[in-house]
Amino acid sequence: MSNSSGPWxxxxxxxxxxxxxELQSLEMATSTFWATYEAKAPAIEKVDVEYALGRVLAEDxxxxxxxxxxxxxxxxxxxxxxxxxxxxxxxxxxKLKVLGEVEAGDAAAYSASSGEALEIATGAPMPKGTxxxxxxxxxxxxxxxxLVYRPVSPGENVTGAGxxxxxGELLLRKSQRITPREIGLLAAAGIARVSVFRKPRVAxxxxxxxxxxxxNSLGFAKIYDVNGxxxxxxxxxxxxxxxxxxxxxxxxxxxxxxxESTLGDADVVIASGSTSSGPxxxxxxxxxxxxxxxxxxxGLTLKPGKxxxxxxxxxxxxxxxxxxxxSALMIFHVLVAPIIRQLANTLxxxxxxxxxxxxxxxxxxxxxxxxxxxxxxxxxxxxFIAYPMQSGSGAVSSFSMSDGFADLPETQEYVDxxxxxxxxxxxxxxxxxxxxxxxxxxxxxxxxxTMLREGDPxxxxxxxxxxxxxxxxxxx
Amino acid sequence: MSNSSGPWxxxxxxxxxxxxxELQSLEMATSTFWATYEAKAPAIEKVDVEYALGRVLAEDxxxxxxxxxxxxxxxxxxxxxxxxxxxxxxxxxxKLKVLGEVEAGDAAAYSASSGEALEIATGAPMPKGTxxxxxxxxxxxxxxxxLVYRPVSPGENVTGAGxxxxxGELLLRKSQRITPREIGLLAAAGIARVSVFRKPRVAxxxxxxxxxxxxNSLGFAKIYDVNGxxxxxxxxxxxxxxxxxxxxxxxxxxxxxxxESTLGDADVVIASGSTSSGPxxxxxxxxxxxxxxxxxxxGLTLKPGKxxxxxxxxxxxxxxxxxxxxSALMIFHVLVAPIIRQLANTLxxxxxxxxxxxxxxxxxxxxxxxxxxxxxxxxxxxxFIAYPMQSGSGAVSSFSMSDGFADLPETQEYVDxxxxxxxxxxxxxxxxxxxxxxxxxxxxxxxxxTMLREGDPxxxxxxxxxxxxxxxxxxx
Numbered sequence: 001m002s003n004s005s006g007p008w009x010x011x012x013x014x015x016x017x018x019x020x021x022e023l024q025s026l027e028m029a030t031s032t033f034w035a036t037y038e039a040k041a042p043a044i045e046k047v048d049v050e051y052a053l054g055r056v057l058a059e060d061x062x063x064x065x066x067x068x069x070x071x072x073x074x075x076x077x078x079x080x081x082x083x084x085x086x087x088x089x090x091x092x093x094x095k096l097k098v099l100g101e102v103e104a105g106d107a108a109a110y111s112a113s114s115g116e117a118l119e120i121a122t123g124a125p126m127p128k129g130t131x132x133x134x135x136x137x138x139x140x141x142x143x144x145x146x147l148v149y150r151p152v153s154p155g156e157n158v159t160g161a162g163x164x165x166x167x168g169e170l171l172l173r174k175s176q177r178i179t180p181r182e183i184g185l186l187a188a189a190g191i192a193r194v195s196v197f198r199k200p201r202v203a204x205x206x207x208x209x210x211x212x213x214x215x216n217s218l219g220f221a222k223i224y225d226v227n228g229x230x231x232x233x234x235x236x237x238x239x240x241x242x243x244x245x246x247x248x249x250x251x252x253x254x255x256x257x258x259x260e261s262t263l264g265d266a267d268v269v270i271a272s273g274s275t276s277s278g279p280x281x282x283x284x285x286x287x288x289x290x291x292x293x294x295x296x297x298x299g300l301t302l303k304p305g306k307x308x309x310x311x312x313x314x315x316x317x318x319x320x321x322x323x324x325x326x327s328a329l330m331i332f333h334v335l336v337a338p339i340i341r342q343l344a345n346t347l348x349x350x351x352x353x354x355x356x357x358x359x360x361x362x363x364x365x366x367x368x369x370x371x372x373x374x375x376x377x378x379x380x381x382x383x384f385i386a387y388p389m390q391s392g393s394g395a396v397s398s399f400s401m402s403d404g405f406a407d408l409p410e411t412q413e414y415v416d417x418x419x420x421x422x423x424x425x426x427x428x429x430x431x432x433x434x435x436x437x438x439x440x441x442x443x444x445x446x447x448x449x450t451m452l453r454e455g456d457p458x459x460x461x462x463x464x465x466x467x468x469x470x471x472x473x474x475x476x
Numbered sequence: 477m478s479n480s481s482g483p484w485x486x487x488x489x490x491x492x493x494x495x496x497x498e499l500q501s502l503e504m505a506t507s508t509f510w511a512t513y514e515a516k517a518p519a520i521e522k523v524d525v526e527y528a529l530g531r532v533l534a535e536d537x538x539x540x541x542x543x544x545x546x547x548x549x550x551x552x553x554x555x556x557x558x559x560x561x562x563x564x565x566x567x568x569x570x571k572l573k574v575l576g577e578v579e580a581g582d583a584a585a586y587s588a589s590s591g592e593a594l595e596i597a598t599g600a601p602m603p604k605g606t607x608x609x610x611x612x613x614x615x616x617x618x619x620x621x622x623l624v625y626r627p628v629s630p631g632e633n634v635t636g637a638g639x640x641x642x643x644g645e646l647l648l649r650k651s652q653r654i655t656p657r658e659i660g661l662l663a664a665a666g667i668a669r670v671s672v673f674r675k676p677r678v679a680x681x682x683x684x685x686x687x688x689x690x691x692n693s694l695g696f697a698k699i700y701d702v703n704g705x706x707x708x709x710x711x712x713x714x715x716x717x718x719x720x721x722x723x724x725x726x727x728x729x730x731x732x733x734x735x736e737s738t739l740g741d742a743d744v745v746i747a748s749g750s751t752s753s754g755p756x757x758x759x760x761x762x763x764x765x766x767x768x769x770x771x772x773x774x775g776l777t778l779k780p781g782k783x784x785x786x787x788x789x790x791x792x793x794x795x796x797x798x799x800x801x802x803s804a805l806m807i808f809h810v811l812v813a814p815i816i817r818q819l820a821n822t823l824x825x826x827x828x829x830x831x832x833x834x835x836x837x838x839x840x841x842x843x844x845x846x847x848x849x850x851x852x853x854x855x856x857x858x859x860f861i862a863y864p865m866q867s868g869s870g871a872v873s874s875f876s877m878s879d880g881f882a883d884l885p886e887t888q889e890y891v892d893x894x895x896x897x898x899x900x901x902x903x904x905x906x907x908x909x910x911x912x913x914x915x916x917x918x919x920x921x922x923x924x925x926t927m928l929r930e931g932d933p934x935x936x937x938x939x940x941x942x943x944x945x946x947x948x949x950x951x952x
Contacts, residue, residue: 188700218545229660427655
């Protein structure tokens with residue numbers, strides 16, 4: 001049983017094993033998670049090769065066939081018995097009887113004896129009794145005969161069966177990510193289905209009585225849920241399979257029952273907006289009571305990490321994110337995304353980052369690490385500048401203009417004008433605006449931007465509202 | 477009517493408008509294409525927002541609602557009539573009667589008059605008659621009363637209806653690529669479906685009587701088709717929707733009929749392995765006879781570009797690629813991929829490239845631009861080296877080890893040891909091997925690699941066969 005007298009100070013009275021009086025650093029939270037969570041052998045599924053692009057092989061793949069499966073001509077020319085050509089030269093060419101022609105793919109049973117030849121195309125099977133190909137350049141066709149002006153040795157210009165890939169040869173190794181090249185290689189061996197790691201199934205909840213799923217009608221006092229959709233898309237980008245399971249009400253037994261029934265199917269559970277106050281207690285208690293070890297971390301020593309929750313129950317990782325969309329995505333990226341990438345076996349654990357400079361001096365929170373949302377602008381020379389956005393704001397309009405965030409250490413007190421920052425992007429793709437107007441919102445600007453785009457389909461304009469810090473930045 | 481006396485010398489006798497005696501440069505071929513092809517307005521389709529990740533908006537999106545849709549509390553505290561608090565301070569607090577509590581999402585019709593207050597949670601709707609929120613820190617609850625120690629002005633700690641997003645406000649612009657952020661923004665406005673540009677439908681054929689589709693059984697003289705699958709995957713990577721339509725036989729009327737029926741549905745047609753000899757004539761003639769302008773370019777002044785074909789018929793772009801897989805993918809990347817990306821409106825036209833150095837001196841073809849397939853190896857310092865692979869080889873084993881290609885200009889005669897080359901990758905993802913053994917193939921090495929991987933799941937080993945150029949490169 002657990003008792004939480006407030007979101008940051010839950011104390012497990014019965015066992016006294018867990019005390020959450022203190023927030024943890026992000027690194028500590030991550031290592032606590034990995035020290036506790038026993039990752040199961042990743043599930044495997046068979047997929048058609050044509051849908052395998054970007055997936056990761058779950059087993060070594062061996063060729064079941066020789067490639068090519070038969071001796072074949074490597075050049076256009078005449079299939080001959082090499083011995084018939086020994087000693088041939090310009091003055092004394094070998095004279096052979098031409099029995100016919102063999103094209104690539106021709107499965108008829110051709111054969112030739114000494115003194116005979118068949119015209120043959122690159123890729124065609126060698127006729128029985130022949131062991132070399134004389135290139136067409138060194139021959140002269142003369143009715144039913146061919147003159148051969150150069151000798152060939154046995155095997156010359158012939159690609160032997162299995163010389164490219166042998167039956168039983170290792171084609172691809174387990175853990176290889178499948179690109180167009182791997183798809184081609186599987187095709188060469190005739191393989192149409194492969195075993196790949198199943199994407200981790202990530203169950204996503206939002207929490208709050210005021211939330212309505214987009215597409216439904218919005219009653220008084222309600223707002224549309226932003227996090228469900230944005231977190232689901234972010235999960236997809238880092239290799240998970242998102243399942244948005246709806247909005248949790250502020251009711252303990254419903255929250256507990258829904259979490260419990262989810263733990264059977266999902267590999268990971270994420271809830272947002274549910275860990276900071278009243279309803280957060282429900283989520284906290286449900287995670288902690290659903291099974292050992294329950295809640296591992298509640299609150300991170302960074303802004304905006306206080307509402308973050310890390311737990312394991314029923315052998316499944318469970319995460320709680322803040323309710324404000326920008327905060328939810330930042331905590332998702334620093335805390336949850338690396339774990340999902342690892343579980344997805346994508347072999348690719350680095351987030352997408354760009355380097356940018358600050359256009360002005362500004363102060364961060366003192367003595368605390370801060371994740372600061374920024375808007376990126378491309379300058380004419382291709383460099384990025386990063387405008388800080390209002391942090392910790394629930395405004396969707398501010399969320400909509402944040403391209404990513406800077407991770408500013410505890411020891412830093414301010415960011416100087418021109419200082420370089422590393423910005424982690426919110427999405428794997430970025431389309432910074434061509435022209436940004438900084439100031440208060442103006443309908444006339446919307447119209448001007450629309451007119452500029454009529455003349456240039458690639459034009460993208462955007463407005464930032466930062467009060468007194470005015471200015472224009474153009475990249476064209 | 478056209479007459480082709482050979483693949484490089486087709487002359488349109490009837491009109492004498494077209495003479496293909498000369499190969500064209502890649503740049504010339506591309507500009508000839510764009511000068512001729514009249515791109516239609518891209519088709520548009522509606523998709524659910526949850527499946528819209530990575531797609532490109534086909535129209536401006538405006539909000540149909542105010543966000544929030546009602547005046548709401550921006551802080552936890554008490555909803556009051558601001559006037560009631562004027563003059564309040566520590567010694568003379570305002571005393572108000574508490575009528576109840578309002579939680580976020582609570583749609584009941586609360587109201588308060590002068591002298592009354594309601595306890596209110598962040599996000600909850602302001603009760604009728606109240607116009608400000610006093611933060612809980614500046615109050616003291618006393619049974620059915622609350623003492624207010626600080627005045628608030630009208631609107632203080634209240635988020636007004638429509639202050640975040642206004643009805644009719646432009647949310648997202650046409651041509652914006654949809655990332656998790658855009659998905660969140662659409663959700664905020666309650667939008668569940670959006671119009672996006674349809675991905676261009678790319679019909680893909682392979683050509684040759686010897687080819688069999690992977691997954692089917694392989695008769696004598698047949699080999700599995702590699703290009704169909706590899707080109708389809710490459711089309712998907714650059715934003716197209718691939719439709720592999722099978723293998724074209726070496727038969728003119730079948731080729732022409734299949735091309736003709738495809739032109740109705742497809743936005744782009746690609747055939748590989750069909751333009752270099754016998755059967756290539758069929759493809760060439762079919763493209764040229766299906767409609768004006770027909771074949772535009774036949775053969776590029778680069779190795780291995782001779783079999784490449786660019787045409788337009790029925791208003792659709794048609795491309796012919798070489799038959800060898802490595803050559804087919806290289807020509808796809810330099811000739812076709814930029815056009816598909818443009819048609820896909822992805823706003824992202826740059827291929828994925830890395831910088832690498834050559835581990836040895838080698839000569840390229842003289843006086844001709846050459847696309848040279850390379851294998852990349854990561855050194856311990858993170859730098860890449862690029863081993864040249866046998867160019868122009870049909871070997872699948874060589875294809876399977878090529879990570880990308882260098883584009884070496886006509887004027888260059890050799891690549892020096894240590895010289896830096898820019899390598900365009902065959903896939904958007906790259907997993908260079910940890911350890912590469914260079915030398916002849918050895919079954920013992922396969923076993924050793926497997927054992928190394930047992931101890932380290934991330935270990936990826938690979939073997940290159942380059943004959944006399946031996947050596948080992950390890951990155952760990």
